[in-house]
Amino acid sequence: MQDLNSLKIENLQKWFNEESRIWIPPAKEIEGGGRILALFRAIFRKYENIEWKASEIFDLGNNRFFYETVSLGNLKGKGEYSNHICTVVSFTENGKIKFLSDYFKDTCMF
Numbered sequence: 612m613q614d615l616n617s618l619k620i621e622n623l624q625k626w627f628n629e630e631s632r633i634w635i636p637p638a639k640e641i642e643g644g645g646r647i648l649a650l651f652r653a654i655f656r657k658y659e660n661i662e663w664k665a666s667e668i669f670d671l672g673n674n675r676f677f678y679e680t681v682s683l684g685n686l687k688g689k690g691e692y693s694n695h696i697c698t699v700v701s702f703t704e705n706g707k708i709k710f711l712s713d714y715f716k717d718t719c720m721f
Contacts, residue, residue, distance in 0.1 A: 612680075616662050618655050620648050626708045634712040659685040661692070674709075675701040 614622040627633075627644035634640040635654070641647060655661075661684030669677040678698040686692045695716035701709045 612663055612665055618661070620652055620655075623648060623651055628703075628707045630703075631708050632710045633708070636713065636715065640712075657686060658692070659687050661685075663696075671699075673701070674704070675699070 614626065624644065627647050629643045629645075631644055631647055632640060632642045633647050633650065635650065638650060641650060661682060663680050663682045665678050665680050667679040671677055676699075678696075678700065680696040680698060682692070682694050682696055684692045697714045698711060699714075700711045703709050
């Protein structure tokens with residue numbers, strides 16, 4: 612979360628490799644570190660500021676976790692933004708993100 616909240620792509624690079632997959636609606640599932648970082652660049656450009664706060668983290672076993680998160684910020688030209696997110700994430704044995712998928716409570720902004 613700390614690396615994500617820095618809003619710096621270079622801080623996210625260490626989490627992904629070419630086998631990493633991510634699905635953050637409304638975008639389609641994508642694979643590969645370069646493509647994932649490009650998605651985060653696009654996401655970051657949509658906001659004047661944004662911050663994610665994990666409220667609960669549940670260990671599902673086998674390097675899989677379920678996060679309950681709140682995101683708060685300001686969309687460029689659209690005002691305040693707030694959403695509740697559930698995330699399923701699995702990691703490789705060496706700590707890279709293998710798969711990450713987000714589920715949003717409020718989808719009207721998409």
